[in-house]
Amino acid sequence: MNPKPKIAVHKFASCDGCQLAFLNAGEKFLELAQLVEIVHFVEAGMVAPDRPVDIAFIEGSISTPEHLDHIRAIRGHSRFLVTIGACATAGGIQALRNLADADEWIAGVYAQPRYIRSLATSTPVSHHVKVDFELWGCPVNTPQVMAAIRQLLFGVMPVDEHDKVCMDCKRSQTVCVMVTQGVPCMGPVTRTGCGAICPRFGRDCYACYGPAENANSLALGRRFEGLGLMPDAVARRFLFINNAAPVFAEAGRRWSGADD
């Protein structure tokens, strides 16, 4: 019998929330451990960052000089490299510093800024090494991660779920919050995967799953203006968890006046 495929879960600049898609999976996590050998996953107690693996999951953005070396080393000994979450896939909320003077922020936040050594930018893994598949979300969820693993174990690339949140919102028979309440829902430009959880609880989507395919952020931004949002408020809808994703960054620049 073939040896079990090996997987690793690595952490970069992140909150650790995406790793919970594994750790909170309950029985599924045990089932997974039957199917694969988990060789490195610090939060679960396995520490072997340098062992070659079949699938390396990367949580977190590239934010320090050490991260640059570390991510290249992982790429070198991983057959498939899959990013999990907004940080690894788009730079995360911490990429907001890309729009500001990072040193100034560090000086403003830390009493002893000289102990902080970070890059001026927070960037997605794909800016540094080849990424085979990206799982969006802040955080990613268990069914999403397990579905990707299952497909990789079948020997196929996972299906890229990139439709808009609106499609799942309607399939779940949720009444549209933007149309009935005039709140600035990001669903029409946001990638599905969460099951439209915010609209199902009566609030507007805030785009934690990043941009959907063919997202028309300019048309949605104009609609938000029509709903009465000031330009700055429109900009903040886009400059949030996935602020560095290009179509959101573009809308953000436009409504924050950075394009003028």
Added chain:
Amino acid sequence: MDTILGPECMNSNEKIQGWMPRERFDELFGALSALGYTCYGPQVRDHAIVYARITSSGELPRGVTDAQQPGSYRLTHSEGGRWFDWANGPQALKPLLFAPRESLWRVARDAQGRLSFTPAAERPAKIALIGARACDLAALRLQDQHFLEGAYVDEAYAARRRNLLVVAVNCTRPASTCFCVSTGDGPRAASGFDIALTELDDGFVAEAGSPVGGEILGTLVFDAASRVQVKDADEAIAQGAQQQVRSLPSRNLRDVLFDNLDHPRWDDVAARCLSCGNCTSVCPTCFCHRETEEPQLDGTASGHLREWDSCFTQGHSYIHGLTVRAATRERYRQWLTHKLGSWHDQYGRSGCVGCGRCIAWCPVGIDIAEEATALHGGGK
């Protein structure tokens, strides 16, 4: 007045019509549940009128009406406390029959590698839907045509359809987004119902549209409606028809659309459109779906899932290695040229029944009637 209502409008005087006093309405729930039906009806939920499980008239949207505009739906108070004084909500009957998401079959692999397939066990409840509108019934007719009358019968749809009973309520207060008069589909429910009601202040004029509808009305032993009551009901519907402000430029836009595939309006609408699929999801006639696998983690079994899709998704036009309609311009053009164009070839009529849902529930308020008018050569 009959000409306004269109040729499908029956002369109500030829029908036997009963009078259901308002305080006896709940007997209808009793009669339906005695026949084994679970009742669904309009209720206020999450700032809209939606069809949901209902057991008494107390749950109906009393004294509520809907103000609909492109991209906007608001409930407001309506004088007089009627129960059906609104036009429609985000969905017609479609989700009850063409499920937004359902498992069609399951496949499992045994230790020897043999595959076995099990169809989803479909034992649908008997559902009586109270409050269907004329446009909903016209759309139901089209969905029947699509799912039941082609070369392949859709089993899941058919099983639910057999168990559906429809109590229509004629529209007396269309929304500003309604244009069923122009498509010839309302506001009077012409056919496809078991019972049809028209609401007046103190009760309902009731008529049967099927043998079972007739039996139900028979068991309730209502008096015949008076000539005045019938006249008031007819006038209320006719007034509703006159209130409609929108229209399509023609009932058959097939040639106009296909002669204008390079019209600049397609670029104009593509700049506004979010390609979000809300229009197709609320449209009561749209039937596109996608099928995917939901494999179990250990890889030994998989559910075969069907769910609503839309011509506004990338996957809708994906064929190995190629997305035929990558841009919104092509996707919007597909929606309109199919709905208002090639439906005529496929189903003998346009796919639009004038319910206005795609106008109100479009997050950016794109108006199909306005777009069609512009493409037709007029409009803004």
